Amino acid sequence: MISRRQLLQSSGLGFGSVALAQIAENLKPRKGHIEPRAKAVIQLVHNGGPSQMDLFDPKPMLAKYAGKPHPDGVEIHQPNNSNTLLPSPFEFRKHGQCGMEIADIMPKLATVVDELCMIRSMYTEHNNHPEGLNMLHTCRIFPGRPVLGSWVSYALGTENQNLPAYIVLRDPEGYPVSASQLWSSGYLPALYQGVEFSSTGAPVHNLNRTEPQPPERSARLWISSAR
16 A cells, blocks of 8 residues: 555656645745735624624715615514614714724724725625625635635745644634634635634644643654654
């Protein structure tokens, strides 16, 4: 019995192993088309948070027609919902030199609006949480495509070869809707999927054995993995 790697090395004058070496995946740093200014990407996903229309994206027409029925009707999921328009409960004001509108409920964020880039042209194709979260991460409502973090680590790599390029810090109270699907590498190699870190206990899952091992066995395992 030989491994697939040995088969490629011994057959076809070794050309198979040459091809394999060219497609081997790694997390070495890669240069982009332009010199990047950012050193890291941090994506904050607040599943179930306040609506963007209540915080960042004022809708004057909602205030104008508040309490009136939507002319085309809306899809109702809860038995106590009604077909009426609801405006934001907060006041919006312009801030900074750019004049960005921010709800009064976030006064500290309003002081740094000139350092932000607000995109108000994004939209979704579904009103359910799982599909909406999939689209937020992959631009498609169905699972199976790489998420943003996977694409970033795939394209740019990392200068740190001792830690994962893409890590996930989830809510310590539990998983979000769709769970680990939201940091999946999709059809990219598993190397580029998010590595979940915990805020309590062992930081990385499955790094330590659940049962204690004798010191001599732990030492042998460490030497074996180091080789």
